[in-house]
Amino acid sequence: MIPSALQLLLLLLTLLSIRYWLQLLTTRQLTSVFPLNPHRYQLEFSFPVLLAMLWIAIQFASSLEREWGEWHQTLAPSQPVTVEQIMQSSLITFCFGTILILMLALAHFDAIQKLGFRLNEIRQQLRDGAVGFLLALLPVTALLLLTYPFRSEESLHPFFLLLKAEPHFSTISWIFISAVFVAPLFEELIYRVLFQGWLERLLPPYAAILVSSLVFSIVHGFPDCIPLFPLALILGTLFYYRRSYFSIVLTHALFNAVNLAHALANQQNSA
Secondary structure, eight states: OOOHHHHHHHHHHHHHHHHHHHHHHHHOOGGGTSOOOOOOOOOOSOHHHHHHHHHHHHHHHHHHHHHHHHHTTOSOOOOOOOHHHHHHHHHHHHHHHHHHHHHHHHHTGGGTTTTTOOOSOHHHHHHHHHHHHHHHHHHHHHHHHHTGGGOOGGGSOHHHHHHHHOOOHHHHHHHHIIIIIIHHHHHHIIIIIIIIHHHHHHSOHHHHHHHHHHHHHHHTOTTTHHHHHHHHHHHHHHHHHHOOHHHHHHHHHHHHHHHHHHHHHHHHHHO
């Protein structure tokens, strides 16, 4: 059983999610929720874009190899990572993301705000990120429930395996830092700002959002790719309409935080 406080929070978030979906269905206009920000800049193919695409290609190939191994039952069961590995991975990822942002700033100094790195309208960006999370909550939760029969101990994320093996404060702290801060900062930079931002130069907006969302979902493997697809679509749509890196990071971070809270609650009940 999930603790009562978390149940009440999830109920409140669900009601708010329904409210925004009703608003969308009533108006049939995305601009009723996300007003279009006309100040945008489409990335040309540059070194930061190349680095992002190389990173995506490596992750994509690794994901396909993992799925192939599982399909043919030749892959060893998932092993929990260590806290030290999470610390190292978080530091490397954060540094790589920082370097990419600095490269973008140097190459496109005059257009850095149009790429999504805006320091104005902070309250509006907070609101957009929260609404993005609320819109993602219903479809993601529904697909998580539908894919439940496909989930097993072997398909658990390595972070959750580590939580079960070592439910210590340091473990929880570093998983929180990695999942709620570092991962959203890095993945939204790679998939939305760089990859989708470049695709928008080549494809219509809906196609750029669709391609980046599909790649983002597939990289996370089966069955997680199914509930993550609507989240990716909403993140891509939010970025296209609002051109706010801060908003999409917030949406992603809130989603990961709720997942982690749910996992911790289940862990506590199991104990």
